[in-house]
Amino acid sequence: MLPERSTNRILENEILPYLPRTLSLLISSIPRIQLAALTEIRLRKGKPLILHLGLREQFVDADGRLTKNPERAYVVSAAEIAAALNIMSQSSLYALEEELRNGYLTLCGGHRVGFVGQALVEGGKIRSIKHISAFNVRIAREIPGAADAVMPYLINMHRAYNTLIISPPQCGKTTMLRDIARQLSNGIPGMFSGIKVGIVDERSEIAGAYEGVPQKNVGMRTDVLDACPKAEGMIMLIRSMSPQVIVVDEIGKIEDVHAIEEAVRAGVNLLVSVHGTGISQLKERPSLHKLFRERLFERYIVLGCSRGVGTIEEIYDEQFTELLHKPPGDRKEIKSCG
Amino acid sequence: MWIKMLGATLVIAATSWAGFEAAQRFQQRPRQLRELQSCLQMLETEINYGLTPLPTALEKLAEGREGPIGDFCCAVKNELFAHQGMTMRAAWNISLDLLGKHCALTECDQNILRNFGATLGMSDRHDQIKHLKLAMSQLAAAETSAWEEKLKNERMFRALGILGGLAVVILFY
Numbered sequence: 001m002l003p004e005r006s007t008n009r010i011l012e013n014e015i016l017p018y019l020p021r022t023l024s025l026l027i028s029s030i031p032r033i034q035l036a037a038l039t040e041i042r043l044r045k046g047k048p049l050i051l052h053l054g055l056r057e058q059f060v061d062a063d064g065r066l067t068k069n070p071e072r073a074y075v076v077s078a079a080e081i082a083a084a085l086n087i088m089s090q091s092s093l094y095a096l097e098e099e100l101r102n103g104y105l106t107l108c109g110g111h112r113v114g115f116v117g118q119a120l121v122e123g124g125k126i127r128s129i130k131h132i133s134a135f136n137v138r139i140a141r142e143i144p145g146a147a148d149a150v151m152p153y154l155i156n157m158h159r160a161y162n163t164l165i166i167s168p169p170q171c172g173k174t175t176m177l178r179d180i181a182r183q184l185s186n187g188i189p190g191m192f193s194g195i196k197v198g199i200v201d202e203r204s205e206i207a208g209a210y211e212g213v214p215q216k217n218v219g220m221r222t223d224v225l226d227a228c229p230k231a232e233g234m235i236m237l238i239r240s241m242s243p244q245v246i247v248v249d250e251i252g253k254i255e256d257v258h259a260i261e262e263a264v265r266a267g268v269n270l271l272v273s274v275h276g277t278g279i280s281q282l283k284e285r286p287s288l289h290k291l292f293r294e295r296l297f298e299r300y301i302v303l304g305c306s307r308g309v310g311t312i313e314e315i316y317d318e319q320f321t322e323l324l325h326k327p328p329g330d331r332k333e334i335k336s337c338g
Numbered sequence: 339m340w341i342k343m344l345g346a347t348l349v350i351a352a353t354s355w356a357g358f359e360a361a362q363r364f365q366q367r368p369r370q371l372r373e374l375q376s377c378l379q380m381l382e383t384e385i386n387y388g389l390t391p392l393p394t395a396l397e398k399l400a401e402g403r404e405g406p407i408g409d410f411c412c413a414v415k416n417e418l419f420a421h422q423g424m425t426m427r428a429a430w431n432i433s434l435d436l437l438g439k440h441c442a443l444t445e446c447d448q449n450i451l452r453n454f455g456a457t458l459g460m461s462d463r464h465d466q467i468k469h470l471k472l473a474m475s476q477l478a479a480a481e482t483s484a485w486e487e488k489l490k491n492e493r494m495f496r497a498l499g500i501l502g503g504l505a506v507v508i509l510f511y
Binding site: 017020021024083086087089090091092093094095097100128 | 385389390391392393395418421422423425426429458459460461462463465466
């Protein structure tokens with residue numbers, strides 16, 4: 001469980017100022033101790049306001065109390081959706097061209113806000129989204145030490161192994177990735193001396209960069225290429241910043257796989273995450289097939305939610321031999337999102 | 339006798355001042371219209387090439403710009419952050435009412451700005467550029483007529499002030 005203070009700080013400085021006044025007052029009147037595990041705030045036009053607290057779901061009533069009863073829930077109005085868009089875009093819809101095409105934007109602090117509405121298609125491609133009707137505000141948390149338990153498996157004296165983190169959405173994948181990057185970059189006293197890390201942060205979630213500067217602690221030897229497409233970014237980093245490890249989140253496209261091969265051939269190690277529930281399921285994905293056939297990765301970490309968000313379920317080596325299976329009882333839980 | 343002289347001087351001074359003040363408006367209006375156009379030109383660059391959000395863009399516009407137009411840009415930005423959930427349109431209109439009290443712009447000029455403010459930030463880039471171009475051409479037309487009026491009226495009002503004062507003095511002396 002997170003210290004209460006950090007949730008407070010994130011909510012007050014980085015989330016509530018971006019919500020319409022009515023909603024921010026409502027949420028701030030909820031006792032903070034109940035919001036410690038807050039991962040998502042969902043606003044849907046004409047539908048109840050829903051908070052996701054870890055794996056639980058709660059409505060909020062008009063007096064700012066959590067409730068399970070949808071009848072009593074506060075209903076988000078059309079005006080509130082419009083106001084939210086206005087605040088998040090800083091009254092400058094034109095500045096969100098790319099974001100409107102992708103369907104999400106990133107707030108200062110690395111919190112991702114997804115939205116849906118009516119897509120405008122031009123030449124078979126999505127040009128923009130209009131009539132936005134729902135928001136999903138995802139609270140990104142930084143948990144230094146989230147990767148403590150896995151670090152010994154990922155490094156030897158000289159280098160980091162090529163590692164793939166496999167996790168369903170919402171099980172702490174990005175949090176884990178960020179903390180591994182930080183520890184590789186800063187080094188671990190007596191165990192590992194820090195190395196140069198390059199992060200290609202396509203969705204601005206790992207480093208939470210705002211105007212190019214990382215807002216999250218990703219380590220002192222880390223260079224962040226913010227908002228850059230993964231495949232191109234990886235090649236750019238190799239050419240320009242001579243990283244020893246490249247970190248990317250949520251691979252999946254065939255270009256990503258090509259870039260990974262390229263990086264491995266260039267002698268750069270990789271730390272990569274992917275959506276999935278296990279190795280066998282991933283092997284069947286056509287775009288990723290090659291990665292497994294050529295055994296590009298030396299370590300596989302499978303995350304899950306069996307014992308709370310961010311449970312380390314299994315760790316495998318390049319021969320798919322299990323190094324760790326099912327967490328012991330005292331395994332540290334990692335509460336987070338993404 | 340002395341009191342009469344003093345009174346006469348005061349009357350002439352007052353009417354001259356009023357005349358110069360009226361002339362001043364005609365002198366300043368074309369300048370302010372010109373400055374507004376250069377503001378919008380800069381805004382176009384910020385929107386089109388930088389995709390800069392409005393608060394930052396307005397700050398840049400206000401930088402190094404003195405007088406009512408600079409104050410206006412600054413006011414819009416400040417109003418926008420005055421309270422949570424302020425819309426661009428409301429911030430723009432409040433600042434515009436304030437500007438109206440301190441500038442030489444006519445009601446007609448202010449309406450150009452008001453109409454432009456209603457669209458600012460509300461649509462995608464292409465649409466924004468269209469609105470900017472429209473406002474700029476309207477301001478340019480207003481500027482042309484403002485120069486003509488300046489030529490016609492500036493001297494006239496100054497002379498009218500002085501001569502009017504003289505006429506009053508002569509009539510009542």
